[in-house]
Amino acid sequence: MPVNYHPLTAAAAHVIQGVRMSAVQAHVRKPNRYDMLLVEFAPGTQVGGVFTQSRFAAAPVQACREHLARSSEMRALVINTGIANAATGELGLANARATCDAVAGALSLKGAEVLPFSTGVILEHLPMDRITAGVNTAANSLKSGELADWARAAQTIMTTDTIYKLASEQIVLGGKVVSITGMSKGAGMIQPNMATMLGYVFTDAAVSGALMGSIAKRVADVSFNRVTVDGDTSTNDSFIIAATGKAGNSVVSALDSDDARTLVAALERVALTLAQAIVRDGEGATKFITIEVTGGRDFAECDKIARAVAHSPLIKTAFFASDPNLGRILAAIGYGAPADLDPAKVTVHLSGVLVAEKGGRASSYKEELGAAAMKEADISVAINLGRGTAAQTIYTCDFSYDYVKINADYRS
Amino acid sequence: MPVNYHPLTAAAAHVIQGVRMSAVQAHVRKPNRYDMLLVEFAPGTQVGGVFTQSRFAAAPVQACREHLARSSEMRALVINTGIANAATGELGLANARATCDAVAGALSLKGAEVLPFSTGVILEHLPMDRITAGVNTAANSLKSGELADWARAAQTIMTTDTIYKLASEQIVLGGKVVSITGMSKGAGMIQPNMATMLGYVFTDAAVSGALMGSIAKRVADVSFNRVTVDGDTSTNDSFIIAATGKAGNSVVSALDSDDARTLVAALERVALTLAQAIVRDGEGATKFITIEVTGGRDFAECDKIARAVAHSPLIKTAFFASDPNLGRILAAIGYGAPADLDPAKVTVHLSGVLVAEKGGRASSYKEELGAAAMKEADISVAINLGRGTAAQTIYTCDFSYDYVKINADYRS
Numbered sequence: 042m043p044v045n046y047h048p049l050t051a052a053a054a055h056v057i058q059g060v061r062m063s064a065v066q067a068h069v070r071k072p073n074r075y076d077m078l079l080v081e082f083a084p085g086t087q088v089g090g091v092f093t094q095s096r097f098a099a100a101p102v103q104a105c106r107e108h109l110a111r112s113s114e115m116r117a118l119v120i121n122t123g124i125a126n127a128a129t130g131e132l133g134l135a136n137a138r139a140t141c142d143a144v145a146g147a148l149s150l151k152g153a154e155v156l157p158f159s160t161g162v163i164l165e166h167l168p169m170d171r172i173t174a175g176v177n178t179a180a181n182s183l184k185s186g187e188l189a190d191w192a193r194a195a196q197t198i199m200t201t202d203t204i205y206k207l208a209s210e211q212i213v214l215g216g217k218v219v220s221i222t223g224m225s226k227g228a229g230m231i232q233p234n235m236a237t238m239l240g241y242v243f244t245d246a247a248v249s250g251a252l253m254g255s256i257a258k259r260v261a262d263v264s265f266n267r268v269t270v271d272g273d274t275s276t277n278d279s280f281i282i283a284a285t286g287k288a289g290n291s292v293v294s295a296l297d298s299d300d301a302r303t304l305v306a307a308l309e310r311v312a313l314t315l316a317q318a319i320v321r322d323g324e325g326a327t328k329f330i331t332i333e334v335t336g337g338r339d340f341a342e343c344d345k346i347a348r349a350v351a352h353s354p355l356i357k358t359a360f361f362a363s364d365p366n367l368g369r370i371l372a373a374i375g376y377g378a379p380a381d382l383d384p385a386k387v388t389v390h391l392s393g394v395l396v397a398e399k400g401g402r403a404s405s406y407k408e409e410l411g412a413a414a415m416k417e418a419d420i421s422v423a424i425n426l427g428r429g430t431a432a433q434t435i436y437t438c439d440f441s442y443d444y445v446k447i448n449a450d451y452r453s
Numbered sequence: 454m455p456v457n458y459h460p461l462t463a464a465a466a467h468v469i470q471g472v473r474m475s476a477v478q479a480h481v482r483k484p485n486r487y488d489m490l491l492v493e494f495a496p497g498t499q500v501g502g503v504f505t506q507s508r509f510a511a512a513p514v515q516a517c518r519e520h521l522a523r524s525s526e527m528r529a530l531v532i533n534t535g536i537a538n539a540a541t542g543e544l545g546l547a548n549a550r551a552t553c554d555a556v557a558g559a560l561s562l563k564g565a566e567v568l569p570f571s572t573g574v575i576l577e578h579l580p581m582d583r584i585t586a587g588v589n590t591a592a593n594s595l596k597s598g599e600l601a602d603w604a605r606a607a608q609t610i611m612t613t614d615t616i617y618k619l620a621s622e623q624i625v626l627g628g629k630v631v632s633i634t635g636m637s638k639g640a641g642m643i644q645p646n647m648a649t650m651l652g653y654v655f656t657d658a659a660v661s662g663a664l665m666g667s668i669a670k671r672v673a674d675v676s677f678n679r680v681t682v683d684g685d686t687s688t689n690d691s692f693i694i695a696a697t698g699k700a701g702n703s704v705v706s707a708l709d710s711d712d713a714r715t716l717v718a719a720l721e722r723v724a725l726t727l728a729q730a731i732v733r734d735g736e737g738a739t740k741f742i743t744i745e746v747t748g749g750r751d752f753a754e755c756d757k758i759a760r761a762v763a764h765s766p767l768i769k770t771a772f773f774a775s776d777p778n779l780g781r782i783l784a785a786i787g788y789g790a791p792a793d794l795d796p797a798k799v800t801v802h803l804s805g806v807l808v809a810e811k812g813g814r815a816s817s818y819k820e821e822l823g824a825a826a827m828k829e830a831d832i833s834v835a836i837n838l839g840r841g842t843a844a845q846t847i848y849t850c851d852f853s854y855d856y857v858k859i860n861a862d863y864r865s
Contacts, residue, residue: 368575
């Protein structure tokens with residue numbers, strides 16, 4: 042059960058003009074489940090993306106990078122679950138390209154106008170006959186404007202997720218209503234380094250293609266790049282923003298414009314909701330934990346300390362036990378911190394309760410205050426380093442028996 | 454139950470001339486258990502040590518560093534379990550010094566000739582009345598030559614350990630028999646960065662005090678600094694080598710001498726046995742895993758990849774399930790590797806079976822070969838990066854239900 046996460050009903054997901062989609066049962070790895078999503082964009086749609094930094098980047102990630110390096114104008118996405126097409130060598134890359142060619146053939150596009158995505162087991166090859174058949178079926182049933190399609194789409198890209206992830210909002214840009222709707226998937230092997238497992242945000246705003254890469258990076262940095270379930274960065278992490286330009290707003294063409302700020306802020310909200318949903322649905326999660334490090338000299342030291350706390354199995358198991366184990370938190374700060382950190386200047390708050398100061402337990406701290414904070418499903422750890430103005434926030438979950446159960450059973 | 458580890462019987466632990474010890478029940482945190490060990494050295498004993506790199510280094514670690522910075526000649530160690538005296542601020546440091554002073558008073562030494570060590574819960578203060586009483590009792594019952602004392606000593610320093618850790622051997626230096634006996638403790642919060650939780654190696658060799666720091670660092674680097682249970686570096690990690698000089702050998706005074714090489718190699722063997730024992734007794738461990746990375750351009754990249762594999766919760770749970778989940782191993786190599794790694798040149802062997810090559814699964818690999826390897830309690834993962842001659846080896850264990858159980862229950 043996800044921690045304090047209730048997905049949008051499909052009716053609350055705004056239609057994006059210029060986007061059509063179709064989900065099908067392609068039997069990629071298992072029968073009788075929706076496992077392929079085809080998304081078609083109107084001509085002129087501008088796309089920006091960020092991808093895993095893994096050196097074993099999956100074949101579809103390699104293909105996406107190639108295609109986006111040639112042009113930001115894209116006409117379709119094709120996403121399959123079941124098989125990740127990762128660590129599959131030359132044949133894997135050929136299969137990713139062949140998947141794009143199948144979409145291109147069915148929709149009269151060029152292969153390079155299609156972005157492919159895969160998620161599922163690593164080291165397996167795609168069944169290209171069923172992939173091609175799935176693409177052809179999907180191409181014949183593309184729909185726009187059906188609200189239920191968003192829920193179906195978000196369900197189709199799930200793997201170990203227990204719930205689909207959708208977020209949506211509308212803003213006004215230059216007098217025109219602009220809609221933004223996004224979806225994500227992921228529950229384990231989650232410490233995105235540039236992007237999450239899979240995240241997609243669609244908008245009908247008109248945006249210059251030249252800005253899309255920067256916008257995707259900026260949005261990912263404050264959303265998907267701030268979540269971690271288990272510290273494992275996937276081979277397939279991908280995050281895409283697509284702007285169809287159908288809302289009728291003046292094209293956003295400079296990042297320092299008011300319209301750009303309004304749009305990017307909205308994209309960040311949607312992406313953060315989707316990113317947090319992944320943590321709330323983290324494998325075996327029973328707690329959602331926000332780790333905020335402030336007062337640092339630079340971003341890097343804040344980020345390192347926040348991740349040290351977020352990845353400590355000892356802290357994660359203590360959260361599972363609702364144990365306000367301050368010692369483990371201080372220990373993780375201690376090994377994550379730079380050599381010249383002064384422990385006497387560090388303060389730690391647990392859901393608003395001052396728990397540590399002056400190198401030890403706060404004199405005002407009482408165990409029952411910490412215990413009360415730990416009973417909640419949403420918990421914050423706020424660490425002030427007392428040496429500067431830099432900050433970072435990381436979202437994570439606890440480590441439970443079910444995490445072990447899920448990952449000792451599931452072949453990912 | 455530790456994985457393939459059977460401690461020495463006390464009868465196999467060699468007596469170290471110039472070392473006397475006494476274990477007592479000081480009731481540091483709980484009654485009716487041996488929780489304090491006092492070790493007295495003969496005059497002239499030379500000591501080298503390495504300590505946690507944590508910025509929340511415990512008070513006794515701070516005191517040890519101060520004392521060793523003044524002189525390598527030490528006369529006593531005092532070790533307590535139950536309370537770590539970490540994150541205890543100024544009072545904690547005063548208590549660590551007072552503990553040394555109590556030992557100095559009881560044995561007619563100076564406080565600066567005593568090294569204090571604590572392990573147990575963080576954030577609690579030492580009960581100084583009971584510490585002082587324990588020291589006085591221990592000082593009245595120091596013994597040497599009783600073989601059973603080694604087992605009692607090693608038991609006394611245990612916390613969540615399920616078994617005591619002792620290693621011992623004899624070598625000949627310049628015609629003289631030299632004995633080496635060591636002990637260690639630790640099962641969780643284990644990724645030593647300079648040393649393990651607590652490790653002690655005693656020898657009656659005569660060694661120049663000027664070499665002891667370098668020798669301790671060198672020995673730690675190939676033993677305690679190669680093990681990890683959960684990636685959590687403790688606030689109290691300490692590793693000490695003490696040389697009493699009573700064996701009658703010519704003083705070892707240069708690191709590049711034959712005697713130094715013989716002695717250091719023996720110290721490394723003893724320390725590696727003690728370090729591996731910590732992993733074999735890792736919290737909830739059911740597998741002992743050796744991760745060997747070779748063919749790297751430099752040590753740092755080999756170390757980073759080995760630790761990425763060793764710390765991946767997905768890999769650790771797969772080992773627990775005896776699942777030859779190659780995808781998770783390749784994924785961890787992928788995110789641990791430098792940006793210019795060529796995946797096509799990487800090979801991976803699982804306990805001698807070639808499982809991955811050319812960016813994907815090895816053509817010769819059969820699932821049943823991997824499954825057979827994973828059934829064993831001792832497993833090796835050998836990764837060749839195919840780009841140089843550097844190497845690193847890391848020892849770790851799996852992640853089981855019992856890891857969660859132990860750490861969701863124990864207040865450390």
